[in-house]
Amino acid sequence: MSSVGGWSETFSATPEVQGIVDKVKPQLEEKDNKPYPVLVAITYKTQVVAGTNYLIKVSVSNSTDECVHLKVFQSLPHEKKGPSLTSYETGKTKNDPLKPF
Template sequence: MSKTGSYSEEIDVHSEIQSICDKVKAAVESKTDQKFDAFIPLKFIHQVVAGTNYIIKVYVGYAGADECIHVKVFRALPCHGGKLEVSGHQYPKTKADILKPF
């Protein structure tokens, strides 16, 4: 678990991260002007602030491709509605690229 204000180490995804990716896919496609057939989260890091920042490595490539995108998502605290907002992205990336704050 990360301390408030610092990012965690890379973590394997779980159902909550998949759910976040499902909810923000359309916003990411709009921001990148791309349509992704695949949108599969692989790893993530997070930072606890007045809510949570997530940086998620998402596989978007096609059969045999290594293409990924790093997506930064802010989730507001439940008392503020828990809204998800895509606050940045880095594209293209590969599976080997390390997740780091941006």
């Protein structure tokens, strides 16, 4: 885990992180105005705030190394809210470092 306010190191994606990606997929498709048939979480970082921010590197193709970086906010459990896509960056590859944006 990360210290409060700072970003954690980069971790390999877990089923929990993939679940977050699956939940924000409709938000990404609406904001970017295009479908994403493939969204596979690769790596992620976390930042503890009043909830948790996630930076997630997501593969968007089975045949290329094209990726999208997602910034997702997950509120505290007692708020009973799903994850929210706060921003994203397209045009990334699997080699691009995952860094705050």
